[in-house]
Amino acid sequence: MSLRLEGKNALITGAASGIGRASAIRFAEEGANVAVADRQAAAAEETAAAVRKLGRKAVAIALDVSDPAQVSAMVATTVAGLGSVDILLAAAGVSHARYGGDGQIVHKLLHEIPFEEWRGLMAINLDGCFLCCQAVAVQMIKQGQGGRIIAIASGAAKMPVKGSGEYAVSKAGVWMLMKNMALELGRWNITCNAIGPGVIDTPMTKQLQQARHFDRMIGHQPLRRIGKPVDVANTALFLASEEGAYFTGSILHPDGGLLMQ
Numbered sequence: 001m002s003l004r005l006e007g008k009n010a011l012i013t014g015a016a017s018g019i020g021r022a023s024a025i026r027f028a029e030e031g032a033n034v035a036v037a038d039r040q041a042a043a044a045e046e047t048a049a050a051v052r053k054l055g056r057k058a059v060a061i062a063l064d065v066s067d068p069a070q071v072s073a074m075v076a077t078t079v080a081g082l083g084s085v086d087i088l089l090a091a092a093g094v095s096h097a098r099y100g101g102d103g104q105i106v107h108k109l110l111h112e113i114p115f116e117e118w119r120g121l122m123a124i125n126l127d128g129c130f131l132c133c134q135a136v137a138v139q140m141i142k143q144g145q146g147g148r149i150i151a152i153a154s155g156a157a158k159m160p161v162k163g164s165g166e167y168a169v170s171k172a173g174v175w176m177l178m179k180n181m182a183l184e185l186g187r188w189n190i191t192c193n194a195i196g197p198g199v200i201d202t203p204m205t206k207q208l209q210q211a212r213h214f215d216r217m218i219g220h221q222p223l224r225r226i227g228k229p230v231d232v233a234n235t236a237l238f239l240a241s242e243e244g245a246y247f248t249g250s251i252l253h254p255d256g257g258l259l260m261q
């Protein structure tokens with residue numbers, strides 16, 4: 001059987017860690033070359049090395065996705081290094097404005113959050129996702145071969161989260177961004193979908209996993225386990241592969257049944 005992403009070039013943001021890194025490796029296992037983009041330069045290099053070890057091409061790109069000029073340069077570097085962008089997985093994100101990969105949770109109610117913190121999170125989660133999707137869409141239209149745009153939203157796109165309202169609002173925005181882009185880009189055979197994971201074992205949920213109520217919380221989910229980054233990577237792989245060709249404007253939930261409750 002041929003590999004599911006043979007000959008494809010994927011650009012993954014947030015690929016230095018967690019879900020983005022697992023997706024870079026899973027995509028490479030299925031034949032894709034990968035541009036590994038993240039603000040953590042050294043860790044992005046490590047992901048790129050893992051991709052190369054699987055026999056695929058990789059370029060590591062250090063950037064802040066909230067900066068339009070850096071996003072344009074990211075797409076140009078990907079095309080220069082790999083030849084094209086066939087798949088975008090926009091996974092870069094933060095759980096709150098001061099998130100630095102340590103899983104530290106800062107809960108603030110929406111009527112209390114300082115505007116700079118609201119904007120700081122939106123600049124990455126929503127503006128950053130928009131900038132990456134927009135720049136890649138322009139490139140895909142130029143290439144004339146269609147494409148797949150996938151954005152990591154969250155189960156919080158559908159479910160308000162007390163103390164993390166700005167995160168939930170940003171992820172609801174990411175989901176609507178995918179639906180609107182799906183509507184507009186279908187004529188170029190570019191599909192746009194979101195993924196809304198439940199609780200996944202990455203640095204982002206490190207502190208949550210140490211909380212006293214964590215086991216009880218997970219125990220209430222039908223599958224009674226935390227998600228693995230590869231659970232989300234496999235969802236992205238499906239949407240990026242031939243099997244996912246007729247999905248557009250959808251959100252898929254690798255969440256162990258969390259949202260069903």
Ligand SMILES: NC(=O)c1ccc[n+]([C@@H]2O[C@H](COP(=O)([O-])OP(=O)(O)OC[C@H]3O[C@@H](n4cnc5c(N)ncnc54)[C@H](O)[C@@H]3O)[C@@H](O)[C@H]2O)c1
Nearest residue numbers: 014017018019038039064065092093154197199200202204
């Ligand atoms: N872990 C979960 O339970 C969970 C659940 C639902 C959704 N998500 C979403 O999944 C995505 C990946 O998160 P994760 O859990 O793998 O966390 P993570 O912290 O392991 O990975 C996020 C990556 O994004 C990068 N990043 C953050 N801001 C950036 C910026 N401005 N520019 C470039 N890169 C930036 C970080 O450096 C990091 O490598 C995020 O969008 C997150 O909101 C996570």
